[in-house]
Amino acid sequence: MDRSARLYERARRAVASGVNSPVRHYDPYPFFAERAAGGAVWDADGRRYVDLCGAYGAMLLGHRNAAVVSAVSRQLRRGTLYCMPTAEETELAELISRDYPSMRRVRLVNTGLEATMAAIRLARGHTGRPKIVKFDGCYHGAHDYALVRAGSGVAHYGLADSAGSLRAAARQTRVARYNDAASLEAAMDDGVAAVIVEPVMANMGVIPPRRGFLRSVARIARSHGALLIFDETVTGYRLGRGGAQGAYGVRPDITTLGKALGGGLPIAALGGRRDVMESLAPMGPVYEASTFAGNPVSVAAAIASVREAARLGARLYARLDRECAALASSVSDAAASRGIAHTVNRAGSMFQVFFSDAPVTDRDSAMAADRARFARLAALLRERGVFVPPSQFEASFLCHAHTRADLARA
Ligand SMILES: Cc1ncc(COP(=O)(O)O)c(C=O)c1O
Structure with missing residues (x-):
């Protein structure tokens, strides 16, 4: 053995x-x-x-990676958690906005799950509408809003969603077929707050968007007054410094980043249009919070990682x-x-x-x-x-x- x-x-x-x-x-x-x-x-x-x-x-x-390891080591000597604002959090938000011009304001969180959950709640709070539309097989993290016909481990283990997920939440989540604009059009109505999509699907294997698909998604979402959320947890800093939105030339209203952002430490972000992001508390009515958000060790790793991607x-x-x-x-x-x-x-x-x-x-x-x-x-x-x-x-x-x-x- x-x-x-x-x-x-x-x-x-x-x-x-x-x-x-x-x-x-x-x-x-x-x-x-x-x-x-x-x-x-x-x-x-x-x-x-x-x-x-x-x-x-x-x-x-x-x-x-040497740059990430030395940034983390430096930060460990200065403390691991303050739960107070730091200059470095602002620096990271500025770097993200530079690489993702659609992310005019940024909020740091810890995981992709938190980022998409907050993005969806924000879309609902901002628009005053209850529903979201996702795509069959897209995975946006293990939370009730998005665990509907999800990919990744959910598909691997043959689960449609998760036991214990609130049906009331799932009922507000409609599902369209990826790479099929007509099925998105059919799922839309004026109660939809947001369309959320992995711009390249990475949780049913890799499935790239057909030519023009992402532009159609943006057009259809907007024609119904819904926000467009790009879940770039995988594609952000992966398909290019500007992620899928840079590669495909489509500007979402809200973006989520995670994974490659942090150079191996837990950190994620959501960001988007200024008016939308300012609906977040404390300035706005949509509540989102975390003890570990913007923790200095992950922020140091992310700054080093983003700077290294820019240098290369x-x-x-x-x-x-x-x-x-x-x-x-x-x-x-x-x-x-x-x-x-x-x-x-x-x-x-x-x-x-x-x-x-x-x-x-x-x-x-x-x-x-x-x-x-x-x-x-x-x-x-x-x-x-x-x-x-x-x-x-x-x-x-x-x-x-x-x-x-x-x-x-x-
Ligand atoms: C596209 C996408 N969104 C969200 C998530 C959730 O991220 P996390 O595992 O950091 O919660 C994942 C995780 O694989 C993902 O692939």
């Missing part, structure tokens, strides 16, 4: 369901991480894996895009040469393989792929020292720190 197996047995007796987030489990037991550096992670038995999970997209710069500039994203395209096409060539039906979807530095010969453009086509085969592929890759998220409904991510040798191994 290896050490991970023993650690898992122990965890099963102490940690609810053995893991602190469902997507971390796979059969027969997950390996336990011991340490990470650059583009690699080591398990409790000392085995090294090329890390294509990258903490589900958070590690854009790689593990233990467009070259960073161009290289990641090139390397990911090459990896995706070599995966595709390998499958084709063995006569295996497959589709590889990619956007920038994220990609996913589906064992299906039909195009994967929405939740239904992703669900039709052969998931058992994908699980076998993920297990085989682990045996060969490459870690990809073990679920079909996640994405693989390249990072700045992956070496040529890492990519060749993958």
